[in-house]
Amino acid sequence: MKAIAVTPGAGVPEVVERPVPDPSPGEALVRICRVGVDGTDYEVIDGTHGGVPDGDDRLILGHEAVGIVADANGTALEEGQYVVPTVRRPPPGVETNAYFERGEPDMAPDGEYVERGIVGAHGFMAEFVTSPADCLVPIPADLAPMGFLVEPISITEKAIEHARATRSAFDWQPASALVLGTGSLGLLTTAMLTETLEYDRVYCLGRKDRPHPTIDIVDRLGATYIDSRETPVSEIPAAYEPMDLVYEATGHAKHAFEAIEALAPNGVAALLGVPGDRTFEVDGGHLHRELVLSNKALVGSVNSNRGHFEAAVDTLSALPDWVLAEIVSGVYDLTDLERAFPEAIAPVAAAGGGSTVRPDDDTTIKTAVEFEDI
Amino acid sequence: MKAIAVTPGAGVPEVVERPVPDPSPGEALVRICRVGVDGTDYEVIDGTHGGVPDGDDRLILGHEAVGIVADANGTALEEGQYVVPTVRRPPPGVETNAYFERGEPDMAPDGEYVERGIVGAHGFMAEFVTSPADCLVPIPADLAPMGFLVEPISITEKAIEHARATRSAFDWQPASALVLGTGSLGLLTTAMLTETLEYDRVYCLGRKDRPHPTIDIVDRLGATYIDSRETPVSEIPAAYEPMDLVYEATGHAKHAFEAIEALAPNGVAALLGVPGDRTFEVDGGHLHRELVLSNKALVGSVNSNRGHFEAAVDTLSALPDWVLAEIVSGVYDLTDLERAFPEAIAPVAAAGGGSTVRPDDDTTIKTAVEFEDI
Numbered sequence: 151m152k153a154i155a156v157t158p159g160a161g162v163p164e165v166v167e168r169p170v171p172d173p174s175p176g177e178a179l180v181r182i183c184r185v186g187v188d189g190t191d192y193e194v195i196d197g198t199h200g201g202v203p204d205g206d207d208r209l210i211l212g213h214e215a216v217g218i219v220a221d222a223n224g225t226a227l228e229e230g231q232y233v234v235p236t237v238r239r240p241p242p243g244v245e246t247n248a249y250f251e252r253g254e255p256d257m258a259p260d261g262e263y264v265e266r267g268i269v270g271a272h273g274f275m276a277e278f279v280t281s282p283a284d285c286l287v288p289i290p291a292d293l294a295p296m297g298f299l300v301e302p303i304s305i306t307e308k309a310i311e312h313a314r315a316t317r318s319a320f321d322w323q324p325a326s327a328l329v330l331g332t333g334s335l336g337l338l339t340t341a342m343l344t345e346t347l348e349y350d351r352v353y354c355l356g357r358k359d360r361p362h363p364t365i366d367i368v369d370r371l372g373a374t375y376i377d378s379r380e381t382p383v384s385e386i387p388a389a390y391e392p393m394d395l396v397y398e399a400t401g402h403a404k405h406a407f408e409a410i411e412a413l414a415p416n417g418v419a420a421l422l423g424v425p426g427d428r429t430f431e432v433d434g435g436h437l438h439r440e441l442v443l444s445n446k447a448l449v450g451s452v453n454s455n456r457g458h459f460e461a462a463v464d465t466l467s468a469l470p471d472w473v474l475a476e477i478v479s480g481v482y483d484l485t486d487l488e489r490a491f492p493e494a495i496a497p498v499a500a501a502g503g504g505s506t507v508r509p510d511d512d513t514t515i516k517t518a519v520e521f522e523d524i
Numbered sequence: 525m526k527a528i529a530v531t532p533g534a535g536v537p538e539v540v541e542r543p544v545p546d547p548s549p550g551e552a553l554v555r556i557c558r559v560g561v562d563g564t565d566y567e568v569i570d571g572t573h574g575g576v577p578d579g580d581d582r583l584i585l586g587h588e589a590v591g592i593v594a595d596a597n598g599t600a601l602e603e604g605q606y607v608v609p610t611v612r613r614p615p616p617g618v619e620t621n622a623y624f625e626r627g628e629p630d631m632a633p634d635g636e637y638v639e640r641g642i643v644g645a646h647g648f649m650a651e652f653v654t655s656p657a658d659c660l661v662p663i664p665a666d667l668a669p670m671g672f673l674v675e676p677i678s679i680t681e682k683a684i685e686h687a688r689a690t691r692s693a694f695d696w697q698p699a700s701a702l703v704l705g706t707g708s709l710g711l712l713t714t715a716m717l718t719e720t721l722e723y724d725r726v727y728c729l730g731r732k733d734r735p736h737p738t739i740d741i742v743d744r745l746g747a748t749y750i751d752s753r754e755t756p757v758s759e760i761p762a763a764y765e766p767m768d769l770v771y772e773a774t775g776h777a778k779h780a781f782e783a784i785e786a787l788a789p790n791g792v793a794a795l796l797g798v799p800g801d802r803t804f805e806v807d808g809g810h811l812h813r814e815l816v817l818s819n820k821a822l823v824g825s826v827n828s829n830r831g832h833f834e835a836a837v838d839t840l841s842a843l844p845d846w847v848l849a850e851i852v853s854g855v856y857d858l859t860d861l862e863r864a865f866p867e868a869i870a871p872v873a874a875a876g877g878g879s880t881v882r883p884d885d886d887t888t889i890k891t892a893v894e895f896e897d898i
Contacts, residue, residue: 312819321626
């Protein structure tokens, strides 16, 4: 079968041949339909995050998948059922651990998990994959074409759940929310905030010029686009309003700190980005005092568990079709990897032209690779 | 009647004469017995925090009080009942607001409250005070001598409640806790963590040399004293262990950031200190990434509400007598203000000797002013 693999650091994914895997007892065989591409994939491609399984030199990519059960293999799944696989698995040689046993692999610390397609385990960009049946979340057939969005939506389900939890000791009624980042996760979250979470006022911070399809989506959702080049995060409360919720999806390290200043009293900032080391000055006394005197909170969030995937299926069904169609800018088959991974291919394609800078004005929002028609 | 007032910035409190206040409908008249002195009082004395009521030039100090109902004034309270007053009240001219109505004045933002003895309202260091009956929390007579500890304990009740809330979206079973600070709040919290909250392993960070009464308390509680001059906060995980909970009670701005590094995966740091502005460098990329990839949280906490005072009364009754006796290093009457406020008096007393530095090796832990025998 065909799969998409990468040598971390090589900069480009490639099509490889692999044997169709055999499901072990308790596992099902899944024919993969579509797999989304996100920023984490580019970090894996670049070699800045994640890693290959022990003893391997290449990693099969892909952690945002939707597929169809090809062989239920005696599990409770039904053949022909569309499913979305969760991402974390116990580490090699370990059947389970306390985090997996209580259904919270997303809270497992480093070393207590692998992540398919990211670190230590092959991903879902293959014609067939096997997975324990309890890591396969059923999805209705009508949602399957966009099923690869369930994983990114589940990331926000978890982050919002944890952010709400931080505020659960009092009567918190958030009305304003600021999303930092206009990538696909930022846009999906903006759509969730306006459409399903029913925040009254939603803002989305980016650094793109109008006209741009991402800004069109923000506008059409009834959210307010803020250009970070005109209004830095710390000035947003004065220019717009202080925010009950800030959702950081940029990986820009300063945003974690500036978010404290963007918050309204009793607000919470959920941090999702994974920046590299970066040293800079902060007025730490001011930020510390702000956190205390205004009862503010910061909460980091990574990965998601089966409950978040199930919530994400419901969210996917509730989001307007148009916003999904606009966010998914292209679905490409294996013959078209340059378009499926535009940010990975760009440096190579442009090598003769002298530029290796990834295009900033690209209109790509979210791509997916298609292995099988839905 | 006699009261203790301060002109913020003058550096010393003084005894003043005031008329005995008249309770309005819904208020009781309380004869004050004892009032604790804490770091916030010194900030008010120094003029770095808080402020006098509009139209006044001096503030009556005191926010940690215990008294006895002298005139129930038709309220449901009983005369002779010991009570502890809560601290926040609606701002002048406002009868109530949404925060007070739902019993959460501790979550009110700046401008929506005053704090008795701290900002905008006279405090409890007076022979008599009036208070709305619903801001007076009954306390059994046998606890009354230490009743002025209910307010500081309530601060920790709230902070721990909010810290636990941040971790309520998953199965959090904390076992290790680090208290930053060996002031009276740090020691009370250390005692709560070992005695009533039943953390398995508790650490307390200070910068004092042995032998010292505060370190003796830490030892006797079965907690581990860490000298910050030998082991900075960020090195504590390697030298001891990563912490499920960090409780910051130093007001040292760097601690808010170093706490992130001291935390175990899924841990939370509760911030209580109120530092002034202070700019310094941080590896913000590292801290941001740590928060995200290890699901860590930071939560600021200020003040406390009636529910926290009620919980604090229970905690006070559960703490061993010896620890309360050791933490309260002295109770002084109005003729002995120099000993009741050793840190405020010290610069003046030492002025002839050339030193205005507050004594670092002082063995004072917690003092209180006594207005009436209990």
